Amino acid sequence: MIKNFCFMVIKFFVSFLKKFRLEIFVFDKIMHCVGNVQITLNRNRYNDVEDLTETEVKIFSQNGEDGIIDYLINRLKIDKKNFVEIGVGDYRESNTRFLYNSYHSKGLIVDNINDMEKKVKKHINFWKGDLRIINKQIDSKNIQDVLNMGCNYEIDLFSIDIDSIDYWIIDKLKDNISKIFVAEYNPVFGSELEVSVPNISGFDRSKYHYSHLCYGMSLKALIKLMDRKGYYFIGSNLQKINAFFISKEFNKEYFFKNIKIKSLDQYTDSNIRDSRDDKNNLNYLSGDLKLKEIENCEVVNLKDNKHELTKLKDLK
Numbered sequence: 001m002i003k004n005f006c007f008m009v010i011k012f013f014v015s016f017l018k019k020f021r022l023e024i025f026v027f028d029k030i031m032h033c034v035g036n037v038q039i040t041l042n043r044n045r046y047n048d049v050e051d052l053t054e055t056e057v058k059i060f061s062q063n064g065e066d067g068i069i070d071y072l073i074n075r076l077k078i079d080k081k082n083f084v085e086i087g088v089g090d091y092r093e094s095n096t097r098f099l100y101n102s103y104h105s106k107g108l109i110v111d112n113i114n115d116m117e118k119k120v121k122k123h124i125n126f127w128k129g130d131l132r133i134i135n136k137q138i139d140s141k142n143i144q145d146v147l148n149m150g151c152n153y154e155i156d157l158f159s160i161d162i163d164s165i166d167y168w169i170i171d172k173l174k175d176n177i178s179k180i181f182v183a184e185y186n187p188v189f190g191s192e193l194e195v196s197v198p199n200i201s202g203f204d205r206s207k208y209h210y211s212h213l214c215y216g217m218s219l220k221a222l223i224k225l226m227d228r229k230g231y232y233f234i235g236s237n238l239q240k241i242n243a244f245f246i247s248k249e250f251n252k253e254y255f256f257k258n259i260k261i262k263s264l265d266q267y268t269d270s271n272i273r274d275s276r277d278d279k280n281n282l283n284y285l286s287g288d289l290k291l292k293e294i295e296n297c298e299v300v301n302l303k304d305n306k307h308e309l310t311k312l313k314d315l316k
Contacts, residue, residue, distance in 0.1 A: 035059030104129030189218035191264035
């Protein structure tokens with residue numbers, strides 16, 4: 001009897017929200033409040049964190065990046081929390097939306113989708129903060145122009161996730177562009193390879209190989225690139241696809257003395273199974289089968305700065 005009553009109440013509540021088209025707005029408000037409570041509780045143990053995954057909280061991020069970012073910002077005692085994020089879609093699910101909704105800081109978001117500004121404004125209080133929106137496909141040739149056009153402030157957090165030529169875009173950024181840097185990597189490439197997909201403008205992972213598995217860069221290549229850019233690796237998210245870096249201006253032994261960096265194998269053994277067959281159906285490949293599927297794909301071998309175009313199978 002009680003279960004039936006609860007079901008009827010929930011059904012009425014959902015119908016009410018849909019009638020007035022409030023379901024997304026209300027749901028996001030609830031998510032923000034619940035997530036904020038969890039993050040506040042997590043802060044009580046920030047001094048004892050040994051791995052970034054201990055701080056994960058998913059609010060508006062794809063996985064638990066909201067919690068990780070809050071942890072890093074708190075440890076570095078960052079006040080303004082200004083950001084740049086490349087690869088945000090309609091901004092409903094992104095690494096910086098929780099920051100914007102919570103602090104209404106300065107931010108630049110960039111992506112290439114239809115009616116981007118209109119879609120983004122549905123999910124935020126646009127008037128409360130200084131959010132700049134640029135609808136443009138980013139590549140290594142235009143990244144600096146885009147930043148010069150939309151970002152005239154000091155960047156605290158820089159995030160990039162475009163499943164594409166991320167390596168070549170990061171390579172064009174100035175050193176120490178931000179205090180915290182978040183970048184997606186491709187765990188399929190494993191822990192030893194130092195590779196990236198070629199620097200192709202308009203790169204599309206679904207077109208480069210039907211499996212959708214050949215994109216981005218390996219973690220080892222990313223870490224070496226970020227080291228040259230003035231950053232050190234501090235860990236990844238639980239799904240092992242986003243790497244987090246801290247500017248070397250913030251000494252690790254002082255700010256993150258308890259964080260233990262593991263072998264790269266621990267950050268590339270991802271259980272994500274989003275591969276597709278040649279008919280575009282999900283086929284859920286696991287482990288080494290994912291790399292086997294794309295062994296004939298051409299990548300750039302970055303080891304020893306060779307920058308050689310080669311097939312993956314020739315690097316084993």
